[in-house]
């Protein structure tokens with residue numbers, strides 16, 4: 001330590017790091033976009049730390065300071081351009097993948113290519129399957145889903161008579177959500193297999209953990225990325241990753257192996273049935289496996305590849321739905337005055353229409369409550385992270401241009417809490433959208449004009465599902 005060479009070396013290294021950060025942060029093409037926080041170089045480095053530690057406050061500060069609707073914040077070695085005006089948010093949402101990339105945006109914080117495999121990112125055909133066949137079949141599969149919800153709550157809660165019981169909210173709800181989602185994805189009896197279900201939850205956690213570790217070593221991993229781009233099968237990819245960060249990635253390797261064990265035989269059986277009887281065999285189940293088989297081509301028609309698509313769908317479905325439901329449950333206990341009106345509404349609607357997917361559309365108070373809970377809790381202070389990938393950059397309608405390589409996102413939380421978007425924005429008003437809907441119905445011809453503030457409608461000022469081209473395909477209509 002006392003060796004002067006060591007000091008010189010450390011100082012040299014520090015200067016090198018600072019210089020490379022400075023180079024990355026210095027981008028004159030972004031000069032027109034105001035900076036929130038400090039403008040000096042070292043200070044903006046400090047803001048990178050502040051963003052890490054307290055991003056929401058920094059974004060809120062920019063939101064208030066720059067009513068033009070666009071500003072940037074430093075995130076260590078790069079800028080994040082944040083848009084806050086609903087028109088700009090819509091422009092981001094409407095840009096095609098080859099201009100503003102959703103996948104490259106995710107890749108920045110979650111190296112999916114390295115951890116899960118390139119095909120998931122480069123050929124995300126299952127998003128199309130979910131957007132079309134899955135959503136169109138929600139009506140047909142509603143009785144099964146409802147049956148599973150009822151059974152799952154009964155078995156998981158194990159309530160007897162009027163007994164009270166303490167249970168951890170998120171974990172309990174996750175058990176229900178995983179089971180109900182998989183009734184739709186893979187059907188009975190697998191959707192009740194505990195090994196299979198918890199492995200889906202574990203897979204998502206493992207991927208996120210592995211991704212954080214991979215993200216720590218970007219340079220270190222470059223040769224591995226190159227290697228991976230030449231390999232085709234998931235198994236080889238995992239072995240490659242495994243060698244480098246062994247103990248961390250192997251947990252994900254393990255969850256993939258468990259998925260192969262539990263779900264693999266069912267997928268193999270379906271592939272065999274198709275080979276034997278053709279794509280439309282009698283009594284073919286109406287589930288995600290069948291829908292995927294219709295869209296999967298070439299190498300995607302193998303057991304490991306299909307298992308990985310189903311795992312990825314579970315990844316997108318379980319944690320998001322469980323967190324949304326848990327937030328709503330906590331809001332219900334915090335504002336219990338909403339309970340009775342919603343129960344009455346449900347009883348009334350079911351008495352008239354029965355339990356159908358269409359009947360859910362008539363439950364306007366419940367819809368409003370869920371939307372309000374999403375508005376206030378959201379999923380994070382920013383949403384819709386995209387990377388500019390077109391060589392000409394991305395141009396907003398006011399003329400601002402983002403050069404290739406920059407990152408852009410929407411100030412979701414600040415938008416949801418803005419009084420010009422929502423009256424008394426900080427107040428939980430469970431039925432605000434139901435009232436708006438009634439007012440709308442009183443003054444509009446509803447056959448001509450669809451009410452835009454249902455849970456499933458996205459907008460520039462409502463972003464829990466994103467908005468535009470990549471908005472969550474399961475719930476949304478814009």
Ligand code: HEM
Nearest residue numbers: 127316317320321324384464465466467470471472473474
């Ligand atoms: C309440 C529950 C859910 C929430 C809050 C939610 C939220 C989101 C958000 C914020 C996005 C990204 C939008 C963007 O960046 O523009 C998204 C995309 C996506 N979600 Fe969901 N999601 C939920 C449930 C589900 C479920 C149940 C599934 C599958 C069955 C699913 C599948 C997907 C897929 C495949 C995408 C990517 C769409 C694309 O790239 O075009 N989500 N979701």
Ligand SMILES: *[C@@H]1O[C@H](CO)[C@@H](O)[C@H](O)[C@H]1NC(C)=O
Nearest residue numbers: 192193194195196261262263
């Ligand atoms: C779950 O599936 C695995 C693999 O198919 C099987 O070995 C196990 O017995 C199943 N568990 C239950 C509780 O059915």
Ligand SMILES: *[C@@H]1O[C@H](CO)[C@@H](O)[C@H](O)[C@H]1NC(C)=O
Nearest residue numbers: 132133136137286290291294
């Ligand atoms: C999926 O949807 C397409 C059209 O959108 C339809 O032709 C096809 O039959 C559907 N497949 C299944 C398995 O339901």
